[in-house]
Amino acid sequence: MATIHDIAKLTGYSASTISRVLNNYPYVDEEKRAHVQAVMEELHYIPNSAARNLSSGKNRNIGVILPFVNHSYFDQVLNGITREAFLSNYKVTLLPTNYDPEVEETYLKQFAAKEFDGLIITSRANSIEQxxxxxxxxxxxxCEELKETEVSCVYINRKDSILEGLMHLKEQGFDRVGVTLGRSRNLSQNSKITVQLCHEVFPKFSKEDIFWDCCFYEDGFQAEKFFTKRGIEAVFCNGDDVAAGIIRANPNRNRQSIVGRDNLLTSELMQFSTIDHQLHLCGKTAFQQFIENKKEKISIPYTFIKRI
Structure with a gap:
């Protein structure tokens, strides 16, 4: 297998010159660069990526902490991250936690050991302080709003978007509203905002009207059974997949009684209202924040899509 010294011997240049060509240093004579690259190709030379990373201090790999890899919400955020990372010649490593704090901490330790140049945390299991x-x-x-800390964050305006969705249901004349949430009764910031606004908009709302651990299409079937027993008229869902499951479980349900989130194709096909949080833009902006090493707080705009 050819080495950097073999290339130096054949070209007549020093090993340091060969190294500069390999690491794309700007101040290398173009004739020398072309000569070195031609010899590398002739010898089928493959650079040692580990050694190059060691010399540059970067491995061009970003870790993305997320709870699930098979969820439409995180899929859209990832789409934005990976597309932008590709443009910067970065690899993306998915770090699923299933909201397990110990698993998440393992990834953080890998980050500390320089396995990743940076992290994008789409949703967390541990405290922000940790x-x-x-x-x-x-x-x-x-990927959440953090007001009191000096951090880089790209977040969705959940309070305004959730309020608009709930007001839409109220305007349709519903007063018994149920909610689907995830996280096994762990009140995340998103869940806290949702519950608080439900109490403010609907006086009859009770925490007993929350269907927990609801993340996927199949969960929507169980949610509809739960809401039917409780006499719930309308449902504010934490995702379009869940909303689709509710409708499939009860095709006779009034479509105006459902509000989803994520603006998936299913919401258009099944004709229920939804909230487009521009998750692709959220992921794209998060990667840009990383690559520019900025500590800014950026709010991503949303659109409420009303379907009647």
């Missing part, structure tokens, strides 16, 4: 201690190892971008 996660912030890892900022000294490199850039971390959070």
């Amino acid at each position: 996660l912030l201690t890892y900022q000294k190892y490199g850039p971390i971008v959070f």
Whole structure:
């Protein structure tokens, strides 16, 4: 197998010159660069990526912490991240946690060991205080609003979007509203906002009207059974897949009684209202924050899509 010294011998250049060509240093004579690259191709030379990473201090790999890899919400965020990462010649490593704090901590330790140049945390299992201690190892971008801390975050305006969705249901004349949420009764910031606004908009709302651990299409079937027993008239869903499952479980349900999230194709085909949080833009912006190493707080606009 050819080495850098073999290339140096054949070209007549020093090993340091060969190294500069390999690492794309700007101040290399173009004739020398072309000569070195031609010899590399002739010898079928494959650069040692580990050695190049060691010399540059970067491995061009970003880790993305997320709870699931088979969920439409995170799929859209990932789509935005991976497309933007491709443009910067970065690899994306998925780090699924299933909201297990110990699994998440394992990934954080890998980050501290320089396995990733940075992290994008789409949703977390550990406290923000614990996660912030890892900022000294490199850039971390959070996909949630963090007001009181000096961090890079790209977030969705959940309060306004959720309020608009709930007001839409109220305007249709519904006063018994149920909600689907995930996280096994763990009140995330998203869940807290949803529950608070439900109490404000619908005086008859009760925490007993929440169907928990609801994330996927299949969960929607069980949610509809639950809401039917409780006499719930309308449902504010935490995703279009869940909303589609509810409608499939009860085809006679009034489509105006459902509001989903994510603006998936199913919401258009099944004709129910939804909230487009521009998740692709959220992912794209998060990667841009990482690559530019900025600590800014960026709110992503949303659109409420009314279907009647």
